[in-house]
Amino acid sequence: MTIDEALSKLEAITKHLEEEGLPLEEAVSLFEEGIALAARIKTDLDQAKLKVRRVIEEAQGVFSLEDFDLA
Amino acid sequence: MAEDRVYSVTELNRVAREFLEEGLGPLWVKGEVSNLVSAPSGHLYFTLKDAESEVSAVRFKGRASLLPSVVLKDGLSVVAYGHLTVYEPRGRYQFVVSLLQGAGLGTAQLEFERLKEKLKGEGLFDAGRKRSLPPFPQRIGVVTSPSGAALRDILSVLERRWPLVEVYLFPSAVQGETAPLEIVEAIRSAATFNDKYAPIDVLIVGRGGGSLEDLAAFNDERVARAISACPIPIVSAVGHEIDFTIADFVADVRAPTPSAAAELAVPDSGEVLSLLRTLHRRLAHAIRSAFDRRRRLLETGLRGYIFRIPLRKAATASQGLDLRLDELHRSIVRALEARDRELLRLEDRLPLVDPRLPLRRGYCLTFTPGDPSPLRDPGRVSRGETIETRFLIGKILSRVEEVSRT
Numbered sequence: 001m002t003i004d005e006a007l008s009k010l011e012a013i014t015k016h017l018e019e020e021g022l023p024l025e026e027a028v029s030l031f032e033e034g035i036a037l038a039a040r041i042k043t044d045l046d047q048a049k050l051k052v053r054r055v056i057e058e059a060q061g062v063f064s065l066e067d068f069d070l071a
Numbered sequence: 072m073a074e075d076r077v078y079s080v081t082e083l084n085r086v087a088r089e090f091l092e093e094g095l096g097p098l099w100v101k102g103e104v105s106n107l108v109s110a111p112s113g114h115l116y117f118t119l120k121d122a123e124s125e126v127s128a129v130r131f132k133g134r135a136s137l138l139p140s141v142v143l144k145d146g147l148s149v150v151a152y153g154h155l156t157v158y159e160p161r162g163r164y165q166f167v168v169s170l171l172q173g174a175g176l177g178t179a180q181l182e183f184e185r186l187k188e189k190l191k192g193e194g195l196f197d198a199g200r201k202r203s204l205p206p207f208p209q210r211i212g213v214v215t216s217p218s219g220a221a222l223r224d225i226l227s228v229l230e231r232r233w234p235l236v237e238v239y240l241f242p243s244a245v246q247g248e249t250a251p252l253e254i255v256e257a258i259r260s261a262a263t264f265n266d267k268y269a270p271i272d273v274l275i276v277g278r279g280g281g282s283l284e285d286l287a288a289f290n291d292e293r294v295a296r297a298i299s300a301c302p303i304p305i306v307s308a309v310g311h312e313i314d315f316t317i318a319d320f321v322a323d324v325r326a327p328t329p330s331a332a333a334e335l336a337v338p339d340s341g342e343v344l345s346l347l348r349t350l351h352r353r354l355a356h357a358i359r360s361a362f363d364r365r366r367r368l369l370e371t372g373l374r375g376y377i378f379r380i381p382l383r384k385a386a387t388a389s390q391g392l393d394l395r396l397d398e399l400h401r402s403i404v405r406a407l408e409a410r411d412r413e414l415l416r417l418e419d420r421l422p423l424v425d426p427r428l429p430l431r432r433g434y435c436l437t438f439t440p441g442d443p444s445p446l447r448d449p450g451r452v453s454r455g456e457t458i459e460t461r462f463l464i465g466k467i468l469s470r471v472e473e474v475s476r477t
Contacts, residue, residue, distance in 0.1 A: 002207065002209065003207065003235060003343075004206065004207035007343070007346070007347075010347075010350050011350065013354075014350050014353045014354055014357065017353075017354060017357040017358065017361070018353065018357045020364065022361060024361060024362070024365050027357075027358055027361040028358070031354055031357075031358040034350070034354045035351075035354065038347055038350060038351055038354075041343075041347055042344070042347060044235065045235070045340050045343065045344065048233075048234040048235040048340075049234055050226065050229055050230040050234040050236070050238065051237050051238065052226060052238040052240060053237070053238065053239055053240065054217065054240045054242060055212075055239050055240060055241050055260065055261075055264060057260045057263070057264075060263070061263050061267050063264055063267075063268055065239075068217070068238075068240055
């Protein structure tokens with residue numbers, strides 16, 4: 001799941017949980033799922049490190065990649 | 072200089088030369104080049120003219136390398152820097168050019184306008200052709216020079232805003248004669264990569280600011296057509312705010328600088344984190360409300376049940392029924408308390424700062440009457456004043472006996 005998919009899922013879960021008349025069991029499991037998703041998104045963002053690759057097209061349509069470091 | 076002496080022609084020309092050279096320092100002249108002659112010696116002779124006048128000009132060989140980007144030709148509008156002198160053997164005055172540049176509003180500008188009108192006529196700039204950028208790109212391609220400041224700027228913005236994105240650099244010269252074809256080739260390479268290897272969501276094409284000559288590749292028709300034909304949405308990122316290029320008009324999105332292009336291309340992780348905090352809060356609030364609703368439901372249900380038992384009957388109700396009601400009530404309360412504890416545990420996992428969190432851990436907050444924020448400094452109350460100590464489940468009003476600060 002990409003981060004934007006995770007975000008929209010989290011938004012949907014939140015909206016669902018905000019509906020009145022949900023059975024308590026379901027509310028608790030939605031809540032737990034939401035918290036887990038939020039934690040995952042936060043971890044992804046916190047741990048992300050920009051990856052840069054230089055693309056070399058060796059022949060038409062044949063690519064090799066090398067890590068690109070600015071420093 | 073009024074004197075009776077008679078000058079020789081040679082003397083006259085020499086005096087005139089010294090007079091001109093000393094009387095008039097170096098200066099700028101604007102004009103159009105004509106009668107250009109490249110002498111075997113390497114010197115360039117030409118005439119600079121405008122609508123009404125002309126002047127002979129020469130650019131000596133040793134100076135010709137000063138500005139290699141300008142290729143002199145008849146009809147070119149230039150701004151020349153140099154000084155006036157007299158060519159003594161002929162008694163002609165001439166302008167000796169030491170520095171020369173395209174006049175900006177000369178042929179390059181004319182060519183720019185011509186190409187702009189042509190491509191506009193073909194509909195290449197139409198708003199309907201512009202594709203929007205995906206809000207959460209996973210891969211970004213960059214067509215620029217690997218050693219340029221533009222790339223540094225782009226990468227530092229991406230790193231700060233959205234380090235989740237993968238960057239693919241398609242290297243290309245961005246100025247000089249080979250630049251247009253290299254840029255066209257890099258864009259084509261990115262399109263092939265997108266097709267065969269991994270989808271690229273946005274392509275940034277650009278370079279830092281520069282003179283009109285420096286930006287020439289981005290005013291090249293081949294580059295414009297490559298941008299317009301590219302299947303990947305393109306953000307043009309050429310130069311600083313004031314430089315508009317043909318590439319800017321053709322691109323799906325025009326950014327005024329390379330940094331701005333990077334900002335347009337990715338979301339801001341700061342905004343996403345704040346959305347995340349909002350969703351967190353809503354989740355916590357919703358689950359709390361769900362428990363509260365359930366509790367109220369059970370409580371009114373219970374009361375209703377008791378009320379339905381006629382008083383008379385209730386008075387004489389068997390001990391067994393009393394016990395069963397009591398048991399029912401206690402088990403409901405136990406269940407609610409268990410839920411509450413579970414809820415508290417779940418909420419503890421939230422990295423949110425809940426003002427009641429310290430209270431749950433057993434700390435108290437102290438308030439003075441009329442002040443909504445907690446008291447941080449005991450020095451702000453004095454003996455005899457009333458203070459309120461808040462706990463998670465209640466409060467204590469007390470009067471101050473003694474104040475001391477650590």
